[in-house]
Amino acid sequence: MRNQRNKFTLAKGITYLNGAYMSPLLKSVQKAGIDGIRKKGKPFGISSDDFFTEGELLRKQFAGLINQDDAKRVAIIPSASYGLSTAARNIMLEDGQKVIVAAEQFPSNVYPWLRRAAECNARVEIVKPPDTTILRGQKWNDEILASIDRKTRVVAIGHVHWADGTRFDLEAIRKRLDEVNGLLIIDGTQSVGALPFDMQKIRPDALICAGYKWLMGPYSIGLAYFGPHFDDGVPLEENWINRLNSEDFTALVKYEMNYQPGSLRYDVGEHSNFILVPMMIRALEQIRSWTPAAIQGYCKRISGPALDLLRAEGFWIEDEKWRGHHLFGIRLPEEYRLDDVKKAMIKNKISVSYRGSSVRVSPHVYNSEEDFARLVKAFRTVRPSR
Numbered sequence: 001m002r003n004q005r006n007k008f009t010l011a012k013g014i015t016y017l018n019g020a021y022m023s024p025l026l027k028s029v030q031k032a033g034i035d036g037i038r039k040k041g042k043p044f045g046i047s048s049d050d051f052f053t054e055g056e057l058l059r060k061q062f063a064g065l066i067n068q069d070d071a072k073r074v075a076i077i078p079s080a081s082y083g084l085s086t087a088a089r090n091i092m093l094e095d096g097q098k099v100i101v102a103a104e105q106f107p108s109n110v111y112p113w114l115r116r117a118a119e120c121n122a123r124v125e126i127v128k129p130p131d132t133t134i135l136r137g138q139k140w141n142d143e144i145l146a147s148i149d150r151k152t153r154v155v156a157i158g159h160v161h162w163a164d165g166t167r168f169d170l171e172a173i174r175k176r177l178d179e180v181n182g183l184l185i186i187d188g189t190q191s192v193g194a195l196p197f198d199m200q201k202i203r204p205d206a207l208i209c210a211g212y213k214w215l216m217g218p219y220s221i222g223l224a225y226f227g228p229h230f231d232d233g234v235p236l237e238e239n240w241i242n243r244l245n246s247e248d249f250t251a252l253v254k255y256e257m258n259y260q261p262g263s264l265r266y267d268v269g270e271h272s273n274f275i276l277v278p279m280m281i282r283a284l285e286q287i288r289s290w291t292p293a294a295i296q297g298y299c300k301r302i303s304g305p306a307l308d309l310l311r312a313e314g315f316w317i318e319d320e321k322w323r324g325h326h327l328f329g330i331r332l333p334e335e336y337r338l339d340d341v342k343k344a345m346i347k348n349k350i351s352v353s354y355r356g357s358s359v360r361v362s363p364h365v366y367n368s369e370e371d372f373a374r375l376v377k378a379f380r381t382v383r384p385s386r
């Protein structure tokens with residue numbers, strides 16, 4: 001794959017290595033949004049079919065991205081917290097059972113479990129990373145596997161850790177959960193779209209993704225897969241369009257107790273958003289035409305030489321096997337001061353994030369090898385004399 005910066009409107013002179021914070025919008029996605037605004041300006045052009053057709057296209061795009069056959073298992077949600085709360089509220093925990101999460105996980109995938117555990121007299125078990133940089137990713141994964149036992153009802157985790165990109169071996173976690181009859185709930189917000197995710201291999205019970213990061217969509221729309229465990233569940237809200245036959249606008253007050261099939265009961269109210277849905281569709285079309293595998297390959301190629309240089313200078317970056325190429329932490333050598341690094345990044349117009357003691361770097365196809373060369377140069381401007 002070649003550099004795709006011309007498909008975006010990133011300003012010249014800015015090095016944006018911060019897709020994990022939020023992606024920039026493709027020009028084509030911006031256009032879809034503007035077209036959506038114009039459409040609402042002339043509402044006589046919006047038919048009752050339009051409340052459904054685009055949503056169905058969006059479900060299909062997301063299902064295709066994650067290798068899921070049945071698009072009716074995809075719900076349109078406004079945020080990761082909405083999808084994860086839906087999952088948590090529909091899982092019965094028995095007295096003494098536990099929900100396993102990784103340490104310092106993003107709060108949207110922690111608070112719903114703390115509440116649910118408190119309601120059910122269950123508990124949330126937090127698995128910490130080992131206090132070492134040697135085989136850190138592998139050992140953290142081993143710890144998670146070792147913590148799964150007969151008391152485990154749920155593992156709620158990401159494919160990669162949002163702060164430092166540590167990759168969790170979801171296939172191994174799934175296998176272990178099968179042995180104890182546990183559920184696997186994935187927050188795919190920091191991975192799906194940029195890292196291949198295969199439903200057939202990972203078989204999660206739910207997969208929840210906010211749309212504005214690696215799905216490259218706008219803010220306030222996301223997508224979720226809910227599996228058979230959730231088929232008879234209760235949605236967070238009772239909205240009219242999720243009821244069976246809601247397509248018939250003349251019969252809406254013949255109140256209907258049944259829901260639309262699959263996971264459509266979990267769609268957020270007003271999910272037929274005429275601005276956000278077309279934007280999200282366009283973004284997914286582009287991602288699927290690039291493919292997440294090619295995005296990984298591209299990010300690996302442009303970051304590789306710079307990371308080798310940084311490693312040689314004492315920075316620590318997780319082994320490739322245990323991280324994403326689209327998201328990773330760069331831990332500073334002891335003598336560096338994080339404040340100096342932050343100032344250097346601002347001075348050099350480099351956008352990255354800071355999570356704990358690491359600099360979080362998250363490239364995409366709009367980045368280049370030169371962006372990484374600029375990153376290395378910026379680090380060097382604050383190198384303390386030895």
Ligand SMILES: Cc1ncc(COP(=O)(O)O)c(C=O)c1O
Pocket residue numbers: 020078079080081082106108158162187189190210
């Ligand atoms: C792992 C992860 N999940 C979810 C979110 C966003 O959550 P929400 O959509 O609930 O705001 C973020 C944002 O940084 C994240 O890093």
